[in-house]
Amino acid sequence: MPSPDGSSPAAAPTPPLPPVTSAPPGRNRRPRLSDVAARAGVSAGLVSLVLRHQPGPSEQTRARVLEAARELGYRADRTASLLARRRSQHLGVVMDVRNTFHAELVAEMDAAATRRGYDLVLSTLTPTRDERTATENLLDFRCEGLILIGPEDRAGWLTSLGQELPVVAVGRRLKSDSLDVVRAADDLGVAQAVAHLAGLGHRDIAFVDGGRGTIASDRRRGYRQAMRGHGLAEQTRIIPGDHTEEAGIRAAPELLNRHATAVVASNDRCAVGLLDRLARLGTEVPASMSVVGYDDSMLARLGHVDLTTVSQDAPGQAEEAITLLAERLDDGRAEPREIVLPPRLVLRSTTAPPAP
């Protein structure tokens, strides 16, 4: 670790420098509150009140202070405010910056947080930065609450984190008595997809699985139940897979073997893989095969792909997550809540009635 500054504490006998405060204002010293105060001829406390639009100061001083601040180009040092204020008004978000769904959520959360007077601090996962590291980083920043997008760490750890400060887990089903959860009803989403296909007249509706994991199993369960609900239990076909394009590519021939006329993929990436392989195998979509994805990712929206899929309602999830934190922080709620949002089927061009 490189030493933060050049001077080793106990080495060179440094000449006695004058204390920083009485030093001549360096060319580039950032103006401080006291500078504004001096210029306006009032006390620092008053300046603080004025700049934060607090009641108290008279109109006249208010104007003088604002003028002085403007002239000096004053900009409050947030670090110092944070320290002095009891509250930081910061919410931390742990996300994977390369995940487009996360990105979408964050953008919406930022808007929602701003509306409530909070600021977001982002901490991203990278190959060299795991969930805990990212989280601790946020704690160091004095975040008052945390939002973890699609957390994968042990439930135990999450729970103990939730005992320290308000924490919202987004997108992962999780039973814990210390933290809040926002997620979409994945089983319901798949059910909607199946209902849509069944409504079009399909009976041989297959499902490409998403592998292990809470999300995948919810979707699988949704598929099973929906098929049963439509009297298609016999036609249930679960093709092993995961959440990558690769899985879709592998699943495509299997689909044809099994004479499926429609398929629900565990997510959009997988569906895109399916579309690709099907095209190469000469199977027309949607004429000979209907395909439904899951996530309504940017991928699905490409004119090029135009995939019928299930939307997870990112704006809704974002809004709810922020609301949950605000409830804990501002209204003193203590008991955990779980918000389950209904997904929404987005009809595009990859589904149609089966060939006669």
Place this chain on the structure above:
Amino acid sequence: MPSPDGSSPAAAPTPPLPPVTSAPPGRNRRPRLSDVAARAGVSAGLVSLVLRHQPGPSEQTRARVLEAARELGYRADRTASLLARRRSQHLGVVMDVRNTFHAELVAEMDAAATRRGYDLVLSTLTPTRDERTATENLLDFRCEGLILIGPEDRAGWLTSLGQELPVVAVGRRLKSDSLDVVRAADDLGVAQAVAHLAGLGHRDIAFVDGGRGTIASDRRRGYRQAMRGHGLAEQTRIIPGDHTEEAGIRAAPELLNRHATAVVASNDRCAVGLLDRLARLGTEVPASMSVVGYDDSMLARLGHVDLTTVSQDAPGQAEEAITLLAERLDDGRAEPREIVLPPRLVLRSTTAPPAP
């Protein structure tokens, strides 16, 4: 604006509470440096030294302090450190969280920054948060230097920002005597694409333009020069467009009208639009038309798309950006630098020799 805490400054005559410091440690009060010090039976200053691995403390106290810190679950308050330290070791990054290329850059920057002992603070653009707002947010956090990814604000503003603190603009050509620039040689990248196609035997190589903007004009210039260089000045065909899929979709028929056998698109999104429309028009890629994109985005890498494209070397740009800041901050460099990285052609499956 909701008042941050419940007590209005001049209202109810609050009973004289004891000062916070002497209050009984609340159940959930986060342990402070002084708590650790008390527990270890030493002074706060010493604890500070130990926890930051500074020379001075004896082995024995070092052990005692670490033990005490561990027992209390002590975690330094970064806000307070920042305030007390002269340097924050923070670098701010302004990015658009929904842009995958930005995301990739950020991930790489984070690694590079960590290696040099800096921490990244992210500030994202949203529809309700423009470049200046995002930037000012970072300044409030006491960032020592700033990285602006693909900044679009006026050069004048950027320049004056650069006079306040070290600033690196990434991905935008920009002449300014106050800030550093990292970018890829876009003209060279397009030239490589043209050379590749010419090498395969193509002569009618068209270009779908990216519209106005520095980046687009660099690429256009690269195309023109390269065509001339290959003795194909006569075959130069610039089809108007922009950086969206839509542009590619519109350009495709035009391409066929003009009897092009190959095309370089101004970016990947545009290329994907092209691929889509070409497929619907019954033109096989690469058999009847070769297509090259630009950016090597995730889009291009999808098995499904598998687009030959030009990579902008995100890791390289990220590394250079961090290095530039480190040079300014740690080595005291003052004169501006511009780093231009060579792009790299990535061969995939959308290019082939022309049909005989």
Place this chain on the structure above:
DNA sequence: AGGTCCGTTTAAAGCGCTTTAATAGGTCGT
């Protein structure tokens, strides 16, 4: 003994802001 020097340790002064109790000046009633 007395002094010097060393490695350790501590007390105290900040960092730049917020907050609160106290103060200063009015106005008003009697």
Place this chain on the structure above:
DNA sequence: ACGACCTATTAAAGCGCTTTAAACGGACCT
């Protein structure tokens, strides 16, 4: 004229940490 009671303002005490000068206690010389 006096106290009561406003409102506008200030001084000062923190927030939790870092940093510096000064203090301490040996060990080691003369």
